[in-house]
Every structure is written in structure tokens, then in C-alpha cells.
Amino acid sequence: VEYYRETRSAANVALLYSSRTVDWYAGVDIPWADRAGLQAAKAEAVGSFNQAFYGFYEILVRSRIPFDVIDEETVAAGELGRYDLAILPNCACLDGAVCRAISDWVRVGGTIIADFETAHYDEFGGRRRTTGLAEVFGVESLNELAGPRRCDFALVGPNPPEYLGRLDAAIMPAPRHNLRVRLAGGTAPIVFCRPLVSNIPEAIEPSDEPFLVE
Numbered sequence: 001v002e003y004y005r006e007t008r009s010a011a012n013v014a015l016l017y018s019s020r021t022v023d024w025y026a027g028v029d030i031p032w033a034d035r036a037g038l039q040a041a042k043a044e045a046v047g048s049f050n051q052a053f054y055g056f057y058e059i060l061v062r063s064r065i066p067f068d069v070i071d072e073e074t075v076a077a078g079e080l081g082r083y084d085l086a087i088l089p090n091c092a093c094l095d096g097a098v099c100r101a102i103s104d105w106v107r108v109g110g111t112i113i114a115d116f117e118t119a120h121y122d123e124f125g126g127r128r129r130t131t132g133l134a135e136v137f138g139v140e141s142l143n144e145l146a147g148p149r150r151c152d153f154a155l156v157g158p159n160p161p162e163y164l165g166r167l168d169a170a171i172m173p174a175p176r177h178n179l180r181v182r183l184a185g186g187t188a189p190i191v192f193c194r195p196l197v198s199n200i201p202e203a204i205e206p207s208d209e210p211f212l213v214e
Contacts, residue, residue, distance in 0.1 A: 011066040012084040015056055018091035019071060021049045024125030025092040025117075046145065046177045047116045052089035056113075060087075072098050080105040088114035095123035099132035106136045117179055138186020139213050146209070147177035151196040153204055154211040160189045161214065171204065174211065186213040 060067045067087075070079075076097045080086055086102070091114070094102075099119055106112060112133075119132035120141065130141040156170040174192055188210035196204070 009068050011068045013067040014070045014083045014086045015067050016088050016091050017069050020093040020123045021091050049090050056087050056089045075101050085111045088118045090116040092117040093121040094119045103136050139181040140184045142180040144180050146180050149174050151199045153193045154190050155206045156190050
């Protein structure tokens with residue numbers, strides 16, 4: 001243990017574990033029972049925080065990328081400055097101070113990856129009209145969910161950014177649900193296809209609905 005005294009993490013990636021989301025968001029699974037008597041339960045709504053968090057966690061581990069798991073208090077205290085990238089895995093319930101701290105950090109060069117309903121609720125689960133990070137996301141939420149999608153795909157558009165060149169294909173299965181958004185300063189290098197009614201379509205055509213926004 002003494003080898004780790006007075007040390008500091010060298011990670012430049014942060015993964016946010018949102019306790020407010022765990023407490024108040026309907027899309028939270030309890031994957032196992034514990035000794036305190038908490039019973040395993042499925043989420044009451046689509047969009048699982050647990051699956052998003054542990055999915056990103058596994059991506060980072062498998063990619064051998066050093067990272068820190070941080071909480072909202074760390075963000076509100078202005079400590080994002082030590083990181084280059086912060087991942088917000090469907091952190092749906094974020095208070096105004098956390099949203100402002102993230103926005104301020106992005107304005108000075110920080111990068112975020114976020115998904116689904118991140119920041120669409122306040123710290124007590126009250127739904128906002130749009131996400132509290134709309135400005136840095138470059139979108140306006142239409143405040144509605146799409147889905148379930150049965151057979152749809154997401155399509156990489158023409159002239160994609162360099163990082164998308166690492167994909168093996170320009171087409172991928174779409175998630176069952178998504179938050180509908182309107183571009184408001186951002187761009188959509190990947191879009192959903194037009195809705196499909198069969199898993200053997202005659203053609204797969206792009207829609208104007210964003211799948212990925214930057």
C-alpha cells in the first residue's frame with residue numbers, strides 16, 4: 001500500500017459516475033440484490049445508466065486507456081481542468097452548477113462524449129425542456145424519444161471526420177431508442193436511415209435525423 005502514497009493519477013480521461021442519476025432517473029437498473037435488502041430491479045424507462053456506464057468502462061479497459069471515475073462534486077469544484085476528455089454515460093440528472101462547470105471547461109478546450117438523455121433532467125429528476133448542455137452539444141432537444149426501432153441502421157455521411165475513418169464499415173445497426181434533436185450549431189457526421197419495416201430492405205436511405213453530433 002505504501003507504494004501508492006502521495007501519488008497522483010496520470011489519466012487524462014474522466015468517466016463520470018452520476019449519483020444523482022442513480023437516485024432519480026427512471027432508466028436505472030439494479031442488477032443485483034445486496035445485503036442491505038436492495039432488490040434487483042429493471043429500469044422503469046428506456047435508457048439504462050448502468051449499461052451506459054459499464055459499457056464505456058469496458059471500452060476504456062479493453063482499449064488500455066487510463067481513466068479516472070469521478071463524481072459530480074469533482075466536476076462542480078472545477079477539477080475537470082486536469083483532463084482532456086470527459087465521458088458522460090447517459091448522466092441524465094445533472095444540476096445547474098455541474099452543467100455550467102462542464103460548459104466552461106469545454107469553452108477552454110475540453111472535450112466531452114455524452115449519450116442519450118445526458119443533462120435532460122435536473123438534480124431531482126425534473127425534466128428540462130432541453131438538455132442542460134445544449135450549447136456545447138450543438139443541438140436543441142425536441143424533448144421526445146424515438147423508437148423502438150426494429151431494423152434501422154445508422155449511416156456515416158460523405159466526407160466524415162478523420163476519426164470515423166477507423167470504422168470497418170459506413171453502416172451500423174441503430175439503437176432501439178434515441179432522443180430526437182435538432183442541430184443548433186453542431187454537425188451530424190452520422191445519421192439514422194429512413195425507418196425500415198423489414199430486415200431485408202430493398203434500399204437503405206439516409207434521413208436527416210442525427211445519430212452522432214459534434
